[in-house]
Amino acid sequence: MLAVQQLEAGYGESVILRNVTLEVKQGEVVCLLGRNGVGKTTLMKSIMGVLKARKGRVTYYGDDLTKRTPGQRAKRGIGYVPQGREIFPQLTVFENLLLGLEASPEKGRVVPESAIAKFPVLPTMYGRRGGDLSGGQQQQLAFARALASQPEVLLLDEPCEGIQPSIVDDIRDVIRSIKSDGKTAILLAEQSLEFVKSVGDYFYILEKGSVAWEGNCESLSDEVIRRYLTV
Numbered sequence: 042m043l044a045v046q047q048l049e050a051g052y053g054e055s056v057i058l059r060n061v062t063l064e065v066k067q068g069e070v071v072c073l074l075g076r077n078g079v080g081k082t083t084l085m086k087s088i089m090g091v092l093k094a095r096k097g098r099v100t101y102y103g104d105d106l107t108k109r110t111p112g113q114r115a116k117r118g119i120g121y122v123p124q125g126r127e128i129f130p131q132l133t134v135f136e137n138l139l140l141g142l143e144a145s146p147e148k149g150r151v152v153p154e155s156a157i158a159k160f161p162v163l164p165t166m167y168g169r170r171g172g173d174l175s176g177g178q179q180q181q182l183a184f185a186r187a188l189a190s191q192p193e194v195l196l197l198d199e200p201c202e203g204i205q206p207s208i209v210d211d212i213r214d215v216i217r218s219i220k221s222d223g224k225t226a227i228l229l230a231e232q233s234l235e236f237v238k239s240v241g242d243y244f245y246i247l248e249k250g251s252v253a254w255e256g257n258c259e260s261l262s263d264e265v266i267r268r269y270l271t272v
């Protein structure tokens with residue numbers, strides 16, 4: 042459903058991604074792996090349209106999104122949980138959630154129960170400012186905010202980074218439950234191989250901004266890990 046074809050992207054004079062091609066299918070969790078700085082976040086931003094592609098294409102059900110704005114991509118069904126979460130610190134938890142509805146194709150709806158039910162802690166803190174939440178709570182809020190528009194594709198950029206183990210487990214359960222409904226595709230940038238193996242179906246490894254290896258998560262061998270992922 043989501044395809045990236047021969048994508049090139051970068052910042053200023055520097056080219057970060059070169060000739061990246063990948064595909065994310067409905068009901069699958071596709072993992073994006075690679076050492077620090079290889080371009081995982083840059084790829085996420087390019088798919089979302091926060092960063093413009095210099096070459097290549099991003100398509101969704103065959104529809105070319107490459108020239109579309111991030112808002113248009115969100116309305117088309119792509120949800121994004123950025124690295125670092127990007128919660129609005131001065132807004133309340135509830136207001137942060139309402140902002141997720143801005144990406145919804147139909148305006149004026151309420152935040153769907155399905156988004157909230159996955160994070161039962163959030164309704165207990167609706168009136169608190171986003172900036173006063175712990176990192177793990179902010180991550181849950183960012184995730185629920187992305188789910189508010191009921192996306193068909195979810196881009197998750199290192200959702201477990203700096204998060205306490207109990208919340209990592211909660212996030213794993215949420216990803217599994219989304220996967221089990223079979224409707225949503227997930228692209229997950231992740232450093233933890235244990236996490237990848239517990240939720241992932243397919244993986245792509247980036248090295249120097251290009252896809253260096255890909256395969257089913259069960260086939261992720263120690264040799265591939267040593268060659269492309271060990272620091």
Ligand SMILES: Nc1ncnc2c1ncn2[C@@H]1O[C@H](COP(=O)(O)OP(=O)(O)OP(=O)(O)O)[C@@H](O)[C@H]1O
Nearest residue numbers: 052053057075076077078079080081082083084124
């Ligand atoms: N806004 C920016 N301006 C210039 N260079 C940038 C910018 N953001 C990232 N880079 C550079 O692009 C390269 C890829 O960074 P990116 O954040 O995409 O990697 P990553 O694989 O997500 O790394 P990490 O696992 O550490 O998050 C790095 O060399 C980084 O320094």
